[in-house]
Amino acid sequence: MPRATVSPIDPTLLEPVLRPRREASLLPREAFFDPDVLAWELERFFEHSWVCVGREEDAPDPGSLFTATVGSESLLIVRGEDAVLRCFFNVCQHRGTQLVTERTRASxxxxxxxxxxxxxxLDGRLRSAEHMSDTPGFDGASCGLTPVPAETLGGWVFVNVSGTAGSLTSYLGDFPDRIARHRTGDLRRAGRREYDVLANWKGLSENxxxxxxxxxxxPDLVRVTPYRSGRDDETHGPWVGGPMDLAPGCTTMSWTGVTDRPPITGLPAEDRTQVHYYTVLPNLWVSLHPDYVMTHTVSPQEPGRTHIVCEWLFPQETMAADGFDPSDAIDFWDTVNxxxxxxxxxxxxxxxxxxxRGGRYSGMEDTIHWLAALFARSYLEGRIVRADQVGIEIELGR
Ligand code: FES
Ligand SMILES: [Fe+2]
Known part of the structure; x- marks a missing residue:
C-alpha cells in the first residue's frame, strides 16, 4: 500500500497519474520544478538504487580510476592490483578532503x-599516514576508504550509494535478459557526447x-524507422521499453539507414531488423541496434537542468576493421539528440x-504514461519500484 508520508508530492496529485492511460493525467508540475522534489529523488531514487556510473573500460588497468557523482555523493571507481573494480566514497579519512577531482586517471x-x-x-586500505604515531588509539587499519557496493553487468558499472538496494541482479529483475543477445560486455566505446539540457530528467526520460x-x-529518423512501429516488452524490473522496426531495406540507424558494418555476432534474425529502446531507472537509457549500442546516462543537476552523456559502443572486431568509421551513427544520433x-x-x-491546464495521453503514449505511473508509484513507495508493480493495467503495444 502507498505510504503517503514518504511521498515528496501530495498523493492526491499522484492519484490521477495512476489511472488507466485513457483517463490519466500527467505528473504534476511539482515533479518538474520543485527543488525539494529533486532533493528527495536524488536521495530515494538515485542513492537508494543501483545507478550506472560508467563502463568497465573507463578504468581498464590496475590503478586506473574514474569519478562519478550519484545524488549528493562523489565516488571513486578504482581498478585494483587484482583487476577487481571497487567503489569508494571520494573522501580522505583524515580531515575529509576530496581525494580525486579529475574525471578519469590513468594507472x-x-x-x-x-x-x-x-x-x-587501490583496495582502499590506509597504507601510510605520517606523524600519527603519537596519537593515542589511532588505528590505521580502521581508517581505510569507505566502500560503496559496486557491480558490473554487460560492461556497465553500477553502484548503490546507500547499500540498501540488494544485489544488482535482484534490482534489475529481468533486464539482463533484454541486453544479452547484443553482447554488450564485449562492446567498446567509439564515441561520446555530453549535453547540458535545460529540462527535467523525467521529462527527458519520457521523451x-x-x-x-x-x-x-x-524527419531523418522517420525515414529509417516507421514511427508507429514501437511495441512494449513485458517487464519485471525497473525498466520499460521495447522494439521498433527498421524500414524495409534498412540495417541500422544512420542518415542512410544502411551500413557496411556487420551485425553483432550471433544476433538473431529479428534483432537485425529492429532497434530496442529501454529506459532503466533511474538513469540509463539503452538503444540496441543491429550493429551497435547507444546509451544515455542521465544526471539531474537542477529541477530544470540535466547532464546527459551519450555513448556509442561497437564490437571490437568491427572497430579493428580497416576503415572503421562510426560517424554516420554518431552524427545521426547527435542531431536527433x-x-x-x-x-x-x-x-x-x-x-x-x-x-x-493539464494534458492527456494519446494512444501513441502508453509507454510514457507507464513511466509517469512508475514515477508516481515510486514516490508513494519511497523507492523505485518495478514496472510491473505500478498497480494499474498497462496496455502493451500501441
Ligand atoms: S585530509 Fe587527507 S591527508 Fe589530511
Ligand atoms: Fe525524439
Missing part, C-alpha cells in the same frame, strides 16, 4: 591525499520513450505556465 600507483599525503592502496513527436521533429533536447526544453519552459 598511477596508490591514492595519495593532496592535503597531508595519507596514502591509500525517449515516445515517437508521437518523431514525424514533427525527426539535439532535436529532442530542444523539444524537452520547450516543454520545461511551457509546463510551468499558469496557462497550462
Amino acid at each position: 598511477n600507483g596508490p591514492l595519495i591525499c593532496p592535503y597531508h599525503s595519507w596514502t591509500y592502496g 525517449f520513450q515516445e515517437c508521437y513527436h518523431c514525424p514533427t521533429i525527426h 539535439r532535436q529532442d533536447w530542444e523539444a524537452c526544453e520547450r516543454v520545461q519552459r511551457g509546463i510551468g505556465s499558469r496557462g497550462f
Whole structure:
C-alpha cells in the first residue's frame, strides 16, 4: 500500500497519474520544478538504487580510476592490483578532503591525499599516514576508504550509494535478459557526447520513450524507422521499453539507414531488423541496434537542468576493421539528440505556465504514461519500484 508520508508530492496529485492511460493525467508540475522534489529523488531514487556510473573500460588497468557523482555523493571507481573494480566514497579519512577531482586517471600507483599525503592502496586500505604515531588509539587499519557496493553487468558499472538496494541482479529483475543477445560486455566505446539540457530528467526520460513527436521533429529518423512501429516488452524490473522496426531495406540507424558494418555476432534474425529502446531507472537509457549500442546516462543537476552523456559502443572486431568509421551513427544520433533536447526544453519552459491546464495521453503514449505511473508509484513507495508493480493495467503495444 502507498505510504503517503514518504511521498515528496501530495498523493492526491499522484492519484490521477495512476489511472488507466485513457483517463490519466500527467505528473504534476511539482515533479518538474520543485527543488525539494529533486532533493528527495536524488536521495530515494538515485542513492537508494543501483545507478550506472560508467563502463568497465573507463578504468581498464590496475590503478586506473574514474569519478562519478550519484545524488549528493562523489565516488571513486578504482581498478585494483587484482583487476577487481571497487567503489569508494571520494573522501580522505583524515580531515575529509576530496581525494580525486579529475574525471578519469590513468594507472598511477596508490591514492595519495593532496592535503597531508595519507596514502591509500587501490583496495582502499590506509597504507601510510605520517606523524600519527603519537596519537593515542589511532588505528590505521580502521581508517581505510569507505566502500560503496559496486557491480558490473554487460560492461556497465553500477553502484548503490546507500547499500540498501540488494544485489544488482535482484534490482534489475529481468533486464539482463533484454541486453544479452547484443553482447554488450564485449562492446567498446567509439564515441561520446555530453549535453547540458535545460529540462527535467523525467521529462527527458519520457521523451525517449515516445515517437508521437518523431514525424514533427525527426524527419531523418522517420525515414529509417516507421514511427508507429514501437511495441512494449513485458517487464519485471525497473525498466520499460521495447522494439521498433527498421524500414524495409534498412540495417541500422544512420542518415542512410544502411551500413557496411556487420551485425553483432550471433544476433538473431529479428534483432537485425529492429532497434530496442529501454529506459532503466533511474538513469540509463539503452538503444540496441543491429550493429551497435547507444546509451544515455542521465544526471539531474537542477529541477530544470540535466547532464546527459551519450555513448556509442561497437564490437571490437568491427572497430579493428580497416576503415572503421562510426560517424554516420554518431552524427545521426547527435542531431536527433539535439532535436529532442530542444523539444524537452520547450516543454520545461511551457509546463510551468499558469496557462497550462493539464494534458492527456494519446494512444501513441502508453509507454510514457507507464513511466509517469512508475514515477508516481515510486514516490508513494519511497523507492523505485518495478514496472510491473505500478498497480494499474498497462496496455502493451500501441
Ligand atoms: S585530509 Fe587527507 S591527508 Fe589530511
Ligand atoms: Fe525524439
